[in-house]
Amino acid sequence: MTIAVSYVTPAGGAVIATVSPVGLGDREAGRVGFTTSLGFPKKLERILRDPHVSLAYHTREHGYAATDSYVLAQGIASVDLRPSPDRLTQMMKASEPFLGKTKRGPVWDWLLREYHQERVFVDVDIERVAVWPDLAARGETSITGTAWPEMPAEQRPPxxxxxPRVDVADVARRIAALPHRMLAYRGADGFPVILPVKVIGHDSSGLHLDVPPGLLPLGGRRAGFLAHAFQPQCIGLGMRTLTGWLTVTDEGALYAPHTAKGLAAPPYKTLLTVSNGLMAKYGLWRARRNGTAERLQELAAGLAS
Known part of the structure; x- marks a missing residue:
């Protein structure tokens, strides 16, 4: 129903957020994917510049999976900035079992035109899949594809x-009601590593974390943090994304947040649908006004050549 997606930053960090993949993918081709919007140009630009992307299937709430395994898929992303009408239609059909039936009618069609028709597809050709027997990512790991790399070297401090550069107590308070907590860092081979973590305390130095054993490299490094919650059909959700500095020692893991952003959606479908439609219209207007769409097209064309 909801997965965590991570991509890397120019400084060697990792950003992590949630998406609803609505079953997009091609098993025979070894490809998974998700959609996003031109209203998030920084994410798209970073993926275009460095296509190492990871997707974590970290919760089974409100979905259809038959197991409780924690699955981490890592691969090389490509961005379809101009999907065909047929692909957009297929995506809308695929989304209904997960997100509910699409609202129709003259007013709804106008309101949701940009939300439905101005989507961007991110396709990820999988190079490695790591599976743990439970959602805490503990126990023996099964690897398919390229071998798991060595631990990355410690990074230079910023x-x-x-x-911390934000109020740690305020961050801890805001994530208290968000049960899913994830951490992401850039692995030695360039792919983000996304892991479930628990916050076991906090003080002025940062958030103290309980992490799966043997999966975090010792030392300090840039890392992303995500806390989120969602209800059926994603009608009502909350998300808090952080960037910061992770320090891992033999005694434990400490996360010092440097930036914090939040998102909350109302638990009412009609209100949420109206909000999505209006935000999509505004995001596309802004992208066209400031040249984002053209800049991304030029970047994609330049990288392809």
Missing amino acids: RNGTD
């Missing part, structure tokens, strides 16, 4: 220091 120029402005590694201490």
